[in-house]
Amino acid sequence: MKLAAILMLQAVAVAMAQHCLSPSHCCGQAEVDGAGAQLSYGQPRAPQPGSCNVSTTPGPGLRLPGPCHANPNGPLNARAIAPWDFWEDCDPARFPQRLLQARCRCRHCVSLRKPQSQDLGGNSMPVNVNLTVYYRQPCPGRTGAFYLEPRPYQVVVACVCLLAR
Numbered sequence: 685m686k687l688a689a690i691l692m693l694q695a696v697a698v699a700m701a702q703h704c705l706s707p708s709h710c711c712g713q714a715e716v717d718g719a720g721a722q723l724s725y726g727q728p729r730a731p732q733p734g735s736c737n738v739s740t741t742p743g744p745g746l747r748l749p750g751p752c753h754a755n756p757n758g759p760l761n762a763r764a765i766a767p768w769d770f771w772e773d774c775d776p777a778r779f780p781q782r783l784l785q786a787r788c789r790c791r792h793c794v795s796l797r798k799p800q801s802q803d804l805g806g807n808s809m810p811v812n813v814n815l816t817v818y819y820r821q822p823c824p825g826r827t828g829a830f831y832l833e834p835r836p837y838q839v840v841v842a843c844v845c846l847l848a849r
Contacts, residue, residue: 720779
């Protein structure tokens with residue numbers, strides 16, 4: 685039921701923002717920002733408010749230098765045998781502007797035996813999903829006018845443990 689409601693709201697948002705989705709239907713800055721916000725509804729994003737600065741964090745899927753062990757009392761991403769952390773992927777020209785990306789902590793899986801160490805029999809691998817995001821583009825020949833260009837965008841949502849090849 686909840687998924688159906690989210691899908692219906694996204695369809696309504698796309699219909700409402702349709703007039704800003706091609707170079708032949710240009711919008712002013714405020715209108716294109718409003719359309720981008722409507723199109724971003726329901727998309728995963730970082731929970732922090734404020735201005736969006738371009739992220740200087742290395743790309744998704746790279747390993748963190750942090751501890752490579754599971755925490756039985758932590759959140760899901762810390763309890764996994766392929767633990768991961770999140771980083772904020774931020775682009776002020778994209779809607780949604782903020783996306784959370786997972787980054788695997790370990791090269792290999794965490795052993796379930798005590799003391800915990802990396803198990804060389806398994807590799808920690810990122811799980812990717814493709815989202816449709818929208819980029820603000822200037823309209824050709826129209827100063828101060830923009831449109832939103834939909835593009836697929838790969839987001840790393842978690843890490844899993846896979847048998848080594």
